[in-house]
Amino acid sequence: MNDLIAEVKQLIIDALELEDIEPQDIDADAPLFNDGLGLDSIDALELGVAIKKAYNIKLEGNSEESKKHFYSVTTLCEFIQANRN
């Protein structure tokens, strides 16, 4: 799980071009959107595409279910682990 967390942090940085942010700057349990990392709705779409490419998992951009998975790095990793392969 820790490996996956590190991987997803790097994926977020690369896919969203977070130039000045290092993986250790991202708190795995903090909200990704609005208050926490400060991502927006376009980032959610972009991240959905990146996760689909990397893990072959489809996340619907605007469903209530997806919002829960997108909450933090940890929730995202739990979702990826449960659904990959």
Place this chain on the structure above:
Amino acid sequence: MVFYFNVANWSAWADGLETQADWQQWQAGEKQLADELNLPALKSVPPMQRRRLSPFAKVTLHCALEAAGDDASHVPSVFASRHGDLHKTTALIEAVAKKEDLSPTQFGLSVHNALAGLFSIFTQNTAPISAVAAGESTFIAGLVDSLVKMQINQYAKILYVYSDLKVPTCYQNYVAENEKNIAIALLLEASPMEQAQFSLAQTKLSQSEHTLELNGPQAFSFIQFLCSNQPALIQAIQQQTWVFNRANG
């Protein structure tokens, strides 16, 4: 019809030519275009917004924000580009060809009026904006459009922004060899005839004069005119010929 105007402020960015002082030296023959385009730091744009800006967006917004100065939050504007963000569009088309998923961010920022939209978001400016593309005459077509818009609507000022980068390799056979990287923004100001720095009017020229005057990319010719004491600049929009005159000092 004659349009009278001042250039209240301006900013231009090309390979190695980044400030008004650089352009003055270029005009005087003391400085040449470099081989590479640097990118402006664009510190006034918050990092979370800046991260999405392509080289094309960065040079254009730098010039727009610098030329507009304190007027950025309310001045009406015209954005012109022949090719738009063609490097971005090409990457998207290549992804389509490979049947890959398209990046939503890239897609959203690839439309022709994307820069006008970004400018409006960064500056909270809700004044009218339009986007112009007019082939090889885009620079002058956009400038004429800006001056007409300012006069018809009786604006005190209008911001004119033009930018084009060299096209991606796969398109290079379809454009003139002398295409260059250039972004320029002019803060144009309406002026009564007696106090105007410049005037613009349509003119008629013989074919020979016409070809004589029309070598070189239009934006560079205009900057040359702006930085020098050259009395007039003649430019074409397809069959139309326009002449800019400098008021006698």
